[in-house]
Amino acid sequence: MKAKQAAHFGLLTATALILGYLEQLVPIAPGLPGVKLGLGNLVLLYSLYAYNIRQTVVLMVLKVLLCSLLFSGPVALLYSLAGGILSLMAMVLLKRISGFSIIGVSAVGAVFHNLGQLGVAALIVGPLAALSYLPILMLSAIITGVLTGFIAGSVLKARNLFEPSNRK
Amino acid sequence: MQNRKAPFWRVTKRDLLLLGGFLLIAGLGAAYVFSQSHGDRIRIYVGSALYQEADLSEDQVILIQQEDGKENRLVIANGQAYMESANCPNRDCIAQTPLGGEDSQLRALGNWIICLPNQVSVELVAEGE
Numbered sequence: 001m002k003a004k005q006a007a008h009f010g011l012l013t014a015t016a017l018i019l020g021y022l023e024q025l026v027p028i029a030p031g032l033p034g035v036k037l038g039l040g041n042l043v044l045l046y047s048l049y050a051y052n053i054r055q056t057v058v059l060m061v062l063k064v065l066l067c068s069l070l071f072s073g074p075v076a077l078l079y080s081l082a083g084g085i086l087s088l089m090a091m092v093l094l095k096r097i098s099g100f101s102i103i104g105v106s107a108v109g110a111v112f113h114n115l116g117q118l119g120v121a122a123l124i125v126g127p128l129a130a131l132s133y134l135p136i137l138m139l140s141a142i143i144t145g146v147l148t149g150f151i152a153g154s155v156l157k158a159r160n161l162f163e164p165s166n167r168k
Numbered sequence: 169m170q171n172r173k174a175p176f177w178r179v180t181k182r183d184l185l186l187l188g189g190f191l192l193i194a195g196l197g198a199a200y201v202f203s204q205s206h207g208d209r210i211r212i213y214v215g216s217a218l219y220q221e222a223d224l225s226e227d228q229v230i231l232i233q234q235e236d237g238k239e240n241r242l243v244i245a246n247g248q249a250y251m252e253s254a255n256c257p258n259r260d261c262i263a264q265t266p267l268g269g270e271d272s273q274l275r276a277l278g279n280w281i282i283c284l285p286n287q288v289s290v291e292l293v294a295e296g297e
Contacts, residue, residue: 031261032260032264033284049176100183101174102176104180129291132280135197136276139191
C-alpha cells in the first residue's frame, strides 16, 4: 500500500509538471500574465479528493518549485507560490463546508490563485495598477476553474468506477 | 458516505451561488475599470515611484532605464503610447494594446500598461488629474 501510494505520488508530480509545460505552450491571452488554463490545478484537485490534504500540500510545493525551475524562471516563483498557497487554503476550506461540489472548490481555487498572484503584483506596481487587472483575472479564473473542476470530477468519477475499493 | 449524499462531481446550488458571487465581483470591478476617465497624458512609474509624465500629443520615445540594467522603450506616436521593447523575460507589456485613442476604451488592463518583471507601469490619466 505504501509503495503504491509512493508510485501514485510520483505519477501525480510528473503529471503536474507535464500539464505545467503544456500550459506554457498554449498561451490563451498574450500580454496578460496570469490568464491561463490552470491545468496544474487538475492534479491538486485530484490529489485533494483521492488522497489527503498533506499530500496535496507537498504536491503543490513541488509543482511550484519544479515548474518555476524548469519552465517559468525564478521571477515567477513568488507569484506561483503566493497563488498556490492561497488557492490550496481556499480549496481545503470550501471542501470542508458541505454543499459545494468539486466544481465550486475548483473555481474557488482558481480565483484565489489569481488573487494571490495579484497580491504580489500589487506589491510590485502598486495597488491601483493591480486593481485594474482584477476583473479579467477573476473572469478567466471563473471560466477555467469551472472547466478544470468538471475535468477533475470526471476523472475521479471514472476512478471510482474502476476501483470499487475506493468507494467507502 | 458518498452514496447517500449527492456525488461530489455534481454541480450544486451553492456552487452556482458562489460562481454568481464571483461573477458579480468581476463585473463590478470591470465597471469600475472601464468607467475610469481616458485622458491624454501618461504617467510612468518604476515600482510605485513616479518616473516621468508625458503628453500623448507629443510624439517621442521614452527610455526607462534603471540602475540594475532593466530597460523599457515606450513610444508615443499618433496620440497613443505603447511599449516597443523591454529586456524583461516575458514581453507581456509589448503585447498589451496601446494606451490612448479609441483602442483604450475596452482594454483588459484598463488604463495601464504593466511590465511586472521590470516593475514598470504606465498609467493613462486625464488632464489635471
